[in-house]
Amino acid sequence: MTAVSPLTALDRLEAESIHILREVVAECARPVMLYSIGKDSAVMLRLAQKAFFPAPPPFPLLHVDTTFKFKAMYALRDQMAAELGMQLLVHQNPEALARGINPFTHGSAVHTDLWKTEGLKQALSQYGFDAAFGGARRDEEKSRAKERVFSFRNAAQRWDPKQQRPELWNLYNSRSLPGESIRVFPLSNWTELDIWQYIEREQIPVVPLYFAALRPVVERDGALILVDDERLPLLPGEVPMMRKVRFRTLGCYPLTGAIESDADSLAAIVAEMQRSKTSEREGRLIDHDAAASMERKKQAGYF
């Protein structure tokens, strides 16, 4: 027998994620994949295509929309839905819509809570999903680093970090009590660098905002905020300036800071990642709200 070339670290991560995706589909009645249009979602979606090929992924995509995403994100979302032939569910919290919740007048905490946390909970119970895939990674943040791959939520969608199930080997216990649901994180063991190396290897389409380009930005509280369109109210004295910037992470455009960068290709991004001295969360304003804020948001039902 000729030797089979050994698997690389990236191959092993891919195989582990595919195993997790298949396990949920085999054991859960109504799974759904949270699709946030970012780089992690893009990788997770590609892994799902691989896991179930030649069948399409046997679950719908769910986008919990805040109406404040970048225009380029909506464009890629609609393009992907058309190309993949998967069902795409878009949920906007009707209460947030009716009350016109936005980060400018209500602040990032209220904005995130109503659009994202509440919106997600509404959508999951409205459709009766018993398992939801999310693209979160353990290297993102300290409370994520503590979370299981199969993470249980009670009927009120709350996470109890002190009562997590043991999780051994690749044996995931997907059995839940009535009313409980599971958040499943197939990318738990990936790092940001793994994500970019995989996007480069697989040539996965991502939102162009990840690549450096000259863009109009204003500087607020030390963050570079993109003037995506006329929805961004300029503060007195603010004049948009053209800077060569890109995004390491994409969320709501008023809450996501850009970084100055010349990385305009996947290879350049990977090289930049390896030199980076800061974490990607630095650009996310919502994570700075309070210490241990992620754990609190997660306990309340945030992904």
Place this chain on the structure above:
Amino acid sequence: MSAVATTVLAPTKDLLRFLTCGSVDDGKSTLIGRLLFDSHNLLDDQLALLVDDSRRHGTRGAEMDYALLLDGLAAEREQGITIDVAYRFFATARRKFIVADTPGHEQYTRNMVTGASTADLAILLVDARKGLLPQTRRHSHIVALLGIREVVLAVNKMDLVDYSSAVFARIADEYREFAARIGIEHSTCIPVSAAHGDNLIEPSSQMPWYQGASLLRHLETVPIPDRASTQPMRFPVQWVNRPNADFRGYAGTLVSGQLRPGDRVRVLPSGRESVVARIVTAAGDLEQAAAGQAITLTLRDELDISRGDVIAAAAQPPMIGNQFEATLIWMNEAPLLRGRSYLMKIGCRTVQATVAPLKYRIDVNTLEHQPTDLLALNDIGVAELSLDQDIAFAPYAESRELGGFILIDRISQQTVGAGLLHFALRRSDNVHWQAIDIGKPAHARQKQQKPCVLWFTGLSGAGKSTIANLVEKQLHAIGRHTYLLDGDNVRHGLNKDLGFTEADRVENIRRVAEVAKLMVDAGLIVLTAFISPFRSERGMARALFAADEFIEVFIDTPLSTAENRDVKGLYQKARRGQLKNFTGVDSPYEAPLRPELLIDTASQSAEQSATRIVEYLRAHGRLWT
């Protein structure tokens, strides 16, 4: 040094998964935090946050509290302890690492087990001032059980013992001796100070007497075991892929061996065979697949295969069975009870498993086997499991995937235990019954008797052998065909490989019961004279026979009487501690609840007792056909 962070990472570099474990306050989280910091794997904003956190939550005064990098839960920061496993990711020029930083409190052992289950190497910390603690031994034991063969003993806080080589040598010697006893093949002892960074990245100038590698150098160079690729092909079917009537694929992860189109395979437990047609991926069909790959394959023949079946190399199929001995690690507040039924998830299959009997629990300090009726939270023990269906399996020592399982409570749905298969108790599915024309009825007719087994049980010195011997003489005198299986005699031959540990005593009884069964098949009236102290083993023996064939004879002699007789001097030895696990002294005797015959030796002589037993046989029609 600065090269560590900026080296360009080739995506092909290998991956080492390890955990840190040991007793509480031995400095696990600090060690990892410091390792990340000193190897330049901390980012600027993480560092700024750490400085801020150390000021607010730190336990180290003005210094940085590296543990706060990992203790990410609010409750952990408030209490200054680690509750759940944290995963951290870092890389050096040579390797990528995934670290599971696990809690030291006994209360959170299940979280440590979670972190250990996927690790290739364990860093076990001890405080140089305290040496090996019960929790050090417990974690070592779990690490050994889970099949982690590489252990680093990091003797921490060397700064607090003046970097003494003698202190280090004493702890290292003690640990090596313990590690060898529990089956850890490689243990490397390194003296460190996590708080000051000694011997973490670079050799410490404080300990010139230590000639070995620094911790990071060791982690970068230790060989990563790859047993999976050299073992026979195993492919548990995870999901059947049927997008349309023309395609039927089997999705799963190749857990060991290699696979190519054209390979002959056997499907278990059905035993049907076919040939691999294609290995299908989104990027086109593969010429071959390697262990660890998640693939989809198709077979040439239409077979009935569903989730949980195992596709294996036809020439080297795994065994199948439905009764096993296994080690259990109990992880729930509600104890494991003998006889209770749980869901067992092994590979991609979920079956029903009943625990009976529970053989013993292991004292993690002395490694002694202690008889028990239950396993409490964090206990480790050995039990027999009966499943409601056959599964393909391998001993855990050969295959984590085919030998590791979890137990799930059927009501709470919680994962309550983890298990490691040893071997099947009855390989009835490999050994088919040979149809024999002359069966039990024919044998019995020829002997003109109804075969049965008289199962004598009671304390050592109760009079089992004496009475059984008298019974056999009476039966022989009236022309009955008999055989007496006596404890001491059997141990000279059939069971001379067995000692007196709990496990061996159970096996002793199992073999005797099986031999008695064969002899009953042959038409004999069989007498067995064994202490057989446990209800579960007697119950196991009883289950081998028809309801009226098994006659349990309880020779009821008080312990004081038996001990006074002490014909063989065994009680004396046991009392002096020269005999372990001696029934009545340091091992329990579980009296039968409903024996067919209760013989009270205080009120009747051995001869009277024997006559009463023969009368019982006569009255129940066993002596003549």
